[in-house]
Amino acid sequence: MGLADVVRTDLTLLHAPSVYDFRKRTLILGPVADAVPSTDEFEMYPVGLTSIATYLGRNHYNVRIVNLAYRMLRDPSYDVVNRLRRMRSTVFGIDLHWLPHANGALAIGELVKRFHPRSYVLYGGLSSSYYHEELVRYPFVDFVIRGDSTEEPCRQLLSALRNNTPLESVENLTWKRKNGEVVVNPLTFIPTDLDYVNVPDYLYAVATVFKYRSLEDIAPYARWLKHPTTMLLGARGCSFDCSVCGGSASAYRAICHRSSPAFRSPEKLIADIRAVRTFSRGPIMLIHDPRIGGLGRAQRFFDLLKRENVPNELIFELFFPAGDNFFQMVSHSVSRWSLQISIETPSEELRLLDRLKFAVPNLEIEETVRSALAHGCNRLDLFFMVGLPHQTYDDVMSVVPYCEQLLKLAEGDRRLKFFVSPLGPFLDPGCGAFEDPSNGCTHFYGSLEEHRQALLFHTWKSILSYETDSMTREQIINASYDVAASLNELKFKHGLIDELTYRWVASQQASVREAMKKVEQALQLPEDERATAIARIQRSVEGANRDTMFSKRELDWPNDEGLRVGGSLLLALVNGFVREAAYSLFRAAGRYDTEVYSGKRAPVLVVAPKRLVREVKAS
Ligand code: B12
Ligand code: SF4
Helix, strand or coil, rough: CHHHHHHCCEEEEEECCCCCCCCCCCEECCCCCCCCCCCCCCCCCHEEEEHHHHHHHHHHEEEEEHHHHHHHHHHHCCHHHHHHEEEECCCEEEEEHHHHHHHHHHHHHHHHHEEEEEEEEEEEEHHHCCCCCHHHHHCCCCCEEEECCCHHHHHHHHHHHHHHCHHCCCCCEEEHHHHHHCCECCCCCCCCCCCCCCCHHHHHHHHHHCCCCCCCCCCCCCCCCCCCCEEEEEECCEEEEEEEECCCHHHHHHHHHHCCCEEHHHHHHHHHHHHHHHCEEEEEECCCCCCCCCHHHHHHHHHHHHHHHHCEEEEECCCCCHHHCHHHHHHCCCCEEEEEEECCCHHHHHHHCCCCCCCCCCCHHHHHHHHHHHHHCCCCEEEEEEEECCCCCHHCCCHHHHHHHHHHHCCCCCCCEEEECCCCCCCCCCHHHHHHHHCEEEECCCCHHHHHHCCCCCCCHHHHHHEECCCCCHHHHHHHHHHHHHHHHHHHHHCCCCHHHHHHHCCCCCHHHHHHHHHHHHHHHHHHHHHHHHHHHHHCCCCCCCCCCCCCCCCCCCCCCCCCCHHHHHHHHHHHHHHHHHHHHHHHHCCCCCCCCCCCCCCCCCCCCHHHHHHHHHH
């Protein structure tokens, strides 16, 4: 005990880029990140890293988050190897939550182990949980913690390592004995609700800017400082079962053994909004349809929201139709609000076949749009997807006339925004379409290692992990660019985008098609000429992944007023500072594990994962 305990970092959480050496490789990963705030290196870390850090902090462990992907993107000369070499930590935790990190996350783990052979390397996240047995067999991996809620198992692990107690008692842990034997501890930590921890904990993140003197280590994504959209996590898990989603009800049953979502209570969501307001005037997005936990919960949330008088814009998702009653409730509770609706396809039949959201007649979608706009929705984003099972090229192209029809119904209302993007780069492991080919998809990569290697191909023609019963990979790519070009025209024609945006997207589309052609031609060259030819075209390929379906600026919120530094933020920082000082005293006194989870655990599912997926499908 003493000073060494106070300063030692117990856990360093590292977020890797999608491809480790993306700065050196020619890559056209495809327009896979157009619809999310981050770039195609997926520099956004899982929100749960902040909840792990804050939960462990309350138990007096020192935890630090370092967003390596963001650092590498921001600064082309950022020396990641040197940075890793200089770090000190008992455990290095790496998120492999999204499978597109398979390459970067494994490379970072390998480097960490090389520089710190006596430290432990831990992985976690949905993909890690799916591939835990394969993952733990890599020589540089010591531990995988499975499940959607790992704050308490992480504490148990740090406690076991500190006190040298048996690892068999750490919930959700997959690990190796000294002789290499793999041990899979039961997945028993499945909290029934999400109130035991702050998630996301933005104030933890802000406080650590001062503790570790780095804003860049903790920044969520490249454009965040200019466009600080924040989010509230309504639940872990989902009650829907879309066949292409690795976060569907059946996927959570199989991967996390969760039988129903863990919801965050309305009271906690309001507390989260208060925390965000201390530093941001920007929009706040609630993840998941507020109604999936029942109408009573939604009503309570909106009642509390009304009392808060929140000036920030609130963005809600909808998974099924809503009418006048719902929108009345929303508009009475918050002054500015918007909607995001992913109907994925205008085909009613496909939505039903693929078990998607809005598996209802189009008339109900149109009525939802009408009602939302009539009740003052500030902006309504509609998302469509390319590459769905059973979806033909013509189905994809039908997105454009459908958008035109919606515009006509809404009398050209410019609050309507349309977005289309392909499903990719990978089919989510655990989703119905991945687990069972009768759902209409064939995937080319099954194991984690295959996905890791796939990310090294030069274009998304080979990286894309699947084809469907109705389109090959090449057809999915062509359909993506064709529908995006048509939609760009439509948006310009109806004044939904300005001329600059229209021209920019059109020129990006032309460049990416040209770049794809050049790379494909170079790949046909004899092996000894190939590398030089690829290096030569590297420059023209730069930026080819960006703004090809639409401009990222179209996703920005116009009244995004950015970060603010006011009295309440300063108060929160002082609180954070006092709290950290108190934790240090506890650490110096050797007092750990004082706020152990005492809430409910969901019953453990005992059926083998693959069978479960099939059972859910059959039912
Ligand atoms: C919200 C969300 C987003 C948000 C991101 C929020 C965020 N920063 O976390 C946005 C919209 C930006 C997003 C983007 C993407 N998403 Co998304 N997303 C979701 C969604 C709807 C909810 C996620 C959720 O509930 N998280 C809560 C829990 C599960 O995670 P958590 O609290 O962050 O972390 C806990 C655990 O995961 C674990 N954990 C995580 N990391 C680590 C690390 C260690 C060391 C340990 C021990 C534990 C651990 O412990 C945490 C704390 O308990 C799911 C669908 C669903 N229903 O799950 C899809 C989902 C997770 N997304 C998915 C995908 C594919 C993506 C994209 C790659 C899509 C794309 N091509 O653009 C991008 C990646 C963006 C990036 N990284 O930059 C897939 C992932 C499938 C897979 N296995 O790969 C999902 C399952 C479904 C889907 N297709 O949308 N997503
Ligand atoms: S895509 Fe479907 S299953 Fe996945 S989180 Fe959204 S509603 Fe749930």
